Amino acid sequence: MCTSISFGEREDKKSVEEKAVFAPKFDENGLIPCVAMDSVTKEPLMLAYMNEESLKMTLKLGEVVYYSRSRQEIWHKGATSGHTQKVVEIRTDCDQDAVIVYVDQQGAGACHTGRNSCFYRKVDLEAGSAPTALAFTEDLTFDPDSVYKK
Amino acid sequence: MCTSISFGEREDKKSVEEKAVFAPKFDENGLIPCVAMDSVTKEPLMLAYMNEESLKMTLKLGEVVYYSRSRQEIWHKGATSGHTQKVVEIRTDCDQDAVIVYVDQQGAGACHTGRNSCFYRKVDLEAGSAPTALAFTEDLTFDPDSVYKK
Numbered sequence: 324m325c326t327s328i329s330f331g332e333r334e335d336k337k338s339v340e341e342k343a344v345f346a347p348k349f350d351e352n353g354l355i356p357c358v359a360m361d362s363v364t365k366e367p368l369m370l371a372y373m374n375e376e377s378l379k380m381t382l383k384l385g386e387v388v389y390y391s392r393s394r395q396e397i398w399h400k401g402a403t404s405g406h407t408q409k410v411v412e413i414r415t416d417c418d419q420d421a422v423i424v425y426v427d428q429q430g431a432g433a434c435h436t437g438r439n440s441c442f443y444r445k446v447d448l449e450a451g452s453a454p455t456a457l458a459f460t461e462d463l464t465f466d467p468d469s470v471y472k473k
Numbered sequence: 474m475c476t477s478i479s480f481g482e483r484e485d486k487k488s489v490e491e492k493a494v495f496a497p498k499f500d501e502n503g504l505i506p507c508v509a510m511d512s513v514t515k516e517p518l519m520l521a522y523m524n525e526e527s528l529k530m531t532l533k534l535g536e537v538v539y540y541s542r543s544r545q546e547i548w549h550k551g552a553t554s555g556h557t558q559k560v561v562e563i564r565t566d567c568d569q570d571a572v573i574v575y576v577d578q579q580g581a582g583a584c585h586t587g588r589n590s591c592f593y594r595k596v597d598l599e600a601g602s603a604p605t606a607l608a609f610t611e612d613l614t615f616d617p618d619s620v621y622k623k
Contacts, residue, residue, distance in 0.1 A: 331604040340586055345596055345605040356506050356520060365515040367564075370506060370571040382596070382605065413598070414517075415607065416591035417584055421520040423592055434567055436490055441566035442573055446495055446532070448563070454481040455495040455532065457565065 328379045333419075340417045348420040349375055352392075355422060359387060359433065361440075362411040362425040368433040369441040371398075373422070385410050387424055404470045406430035431465035439464050478529045483569075490567045498570040499525055502542075505572060509537060509583065511590075512561040512575040518583040519591040521548075523572070535560050537574055554620045556580035581615035589614050 331344035349355050354372040371389040377397050380388040387408040391398040401407030408426035415422050432439035443461035450456045481494035499505050504522040521539040530538040537558040541548040551557030558576035565572050582589035593611035600606045
């Protein structure tokens with residue numbers, strides 16, 4: 324546990340919105356959504372979740388630590404793959420129930436599929452097909468089987 | 474309802490990740506997180522949620538429609554303020570449980586506090602204060618009381 328880092332109390336709406344105190348809101352499952360963005364390209368890399376402990380670990384380590392909902396455990400991103408995310412800047416929104424982390428992405432990418440970003444497909448707005456089609460915007464940048472030792 | 478737009482079936486993990494079919498996953502509350510980003514500056518504007526109906530309305534209208542968790546209703550962003558968000562591109566992630574919408578933000582901004590972006594504060598990583606401090610990164614761009622007719 325990171326006992327040295329603390330968050331503010333969530334007071335009234337105006338205080339949460341206008342004070343210079345970090346008072347993040349965790350949802351009914353104790354989680355807050357976090358979007359990791361590449362600090363250089365400003366491209367989104369992934370959206371995952373943090374709990375209070377992983378957010379404090381992120382602040383303490385300077386590397387992004389999520390909470391894995393599927394594995395139900397603290398998830399230090401890149402601990403096994405080497406694809407860590409060095410924290411450059413952390414932003415929160417008006418009601419402080421979301422965070423964005425600008426990172427220096429280490430290694431070839433953030434996505435377990437072998438791509439730089441998890442957001443490698445866009446909705447094909449022109450196609451008009453049913454069901455709605457996606458178009459790929461990114462190629463593989465690494466071999467996930469070798470990186471993740473599957 | 475938007476009956477003409479449909480989504481794909483969520484089959485196995487590999488299909489969700491590698492097929493060119495939009496098969497968004499809505500959580501136990503029927504919601505999917507959506508990050509709106511400025512299509513020109515690539516700055517994040519807000520993070521909110523969509524349900525299936527609002528996502529289909531977004532695709533049909535070409536303007537972003539969220540689902541308001543607090544009001545528990547469909548929320549056509551900008552319908553009252555005029556600050557609509559014209560859809561430029563919609564991306565989804567590997568497991569299709571999040572979307573990013575690049576938008577052409579109309580009016581002076583996206584945030585109800587009177588700022589362009591809801592992400593107007595960053596964590597002050599240098600301060601080392603307890604509780605953790607925030608620093609403002611953006612000034613007011615409009616008067617929310619007049620825009621939202623409070």
